Amino acid sequence: MDPHLLRTYLTVARLASFSEAARTLGYTQSAVSQHIAALEADLGLPLLTRRPVGPTPAGERLLEHAGSLLLRLDAARADLARFAAAPRETLTLVAAPLALSPHALAALPATGVTLRTLPRDEVPAAVATGDADLGLVDGIAAPSDPLRLPDVAPYTARRVAEEPLAVVLPAGHPLAGRPGLRLADLVDARWLDAPGAAFPLDRLRAAHAGPAGHGFRPALRYEGTDARTVAALAAAGHGLALLPFSAAAGIPGAAAVPLTAPRLVHRTELLRPNGEPTGLAAELIARLGAPPPATR
Structure with missing residues (x-):
């Protein structure tokens, strides 16, 4: 063919x-x-x-x-x-919006870097096809479990970070004072539909493991990529959102209640082509302090 x-x-x-x-x-x-x-x-x-x-x-x-x-x-x-390819003095990094934590941004070399945001599902392909030198991708996972990424080509994935998840809602919400919340208790709530900046609703349904297509009804839809805007919308009462704790920090009027069940974390991984990294790619990997790689 x-x-x-x-x-x-x-x-x-x-x-x-x-x-x-x-x-x-x-x-x-x-x-x-x-x-x-x-x-x-x-x-x-x-x-x-x-x-x-x-x-x-x-x-x-x-x-x-x-x-x-x-x-x-x-x-x-x-x-x-x-x-x-000759050694390069530049670096192209693609990242899913929620993968750009303060730690990741602080680790970027001072010069020579081009940073692009992409939907999380497109990051592995960009690295595999040479559109980017490195990628940062994130998702929901059980603690210490690797992300389930598409099998587009051989590449190396390194864990960069794991942090707790929080349900973001208005500070005056009846559930805002709880020590923790379970997804099972929030199935019938209205949620912000923000696939580019928060966890897509279909992934919440999968994490809940309830009946197919059941629950997590969308309220307002946000088509941007700024997680802090999602947290602000949740604070204003437009729907709940599930975000990493760091994304909800410091948003006026927002309460971030820990997700206690199912036991999940927000995980970020660094993707790179197989082989020894050089130049700015090696520098960024070292700054991120990633643990030993797991080849996929």
């Missing part, structure tokens, strides 16, 4: 348009049509309907494989390119 044809198919299916795919890929529309025809001939199956443009049942099944296949190829190319 030719990866160039597969990439064209993925683009046409995503945009639902041959002409838009041609513009995006820099091809003529005729070339895009030829790519799709060649891929269909190779597989012996129709992959797209033409009017309207959309995947056939076989095309839908191919879409389940295409993204991960192309990602693995891009990761392999980036991994091999590192053998010929």
Whole structure:
């Protein structure tokens, strides 16, 4: 299966348009049509309907494989390119918003660093494909357990930090004076829907292990990436939020009550390509004081 044809198919299916795919890929529309025809001939199956443009049942099944296949190829190319790469005096770090703790920010070298925030699910791919030199990713985990990260390519993950989780609510809320809260007691509460700055509601449902799709109803939706804004919204009564304790510290009117059950922590890991880090990457890793790596 030719990866160039597969990439064209993925683009046409995503945009639902041959002409838009041609513009995006820099091809003529005729070339895009030829790519799709060649891929269909190779597989012996129709992959797209033409009017309207959309995947056939076989095309839908191919879409389940295409993204991960192309990602693995891009990761392999980036991994091999590192053998010929000259030492660099710059560093590109990608990070999920909640992974940027004060400790991580203080550890950044003074010069030569480009920092980008990405959704947490995109950080491993950025490191694997060479779009970034290092990545900081976070998530909910049992104490001392590694994060469950996508298997996009071989890379090394190091624990940077673990901290307690807190339910953030208004200081005047009836539950604000509790010594701790359980997720099971908050299933029917209204929650802030802030997937880019707090833990997504589907992950809270999974952590609660209740019936599929049950509970944790969304209230206001926030599409930014600033966790302190989420804490301020919770303080203003727009919904509860689950955040690391450090993200809720010092927010006027907010109460941060420890999550006591299930027993979970906010975990941050540093991702890097396999091999010995050099230059600014090695400097940042040393400053973060990460423990011995666990190769994935």
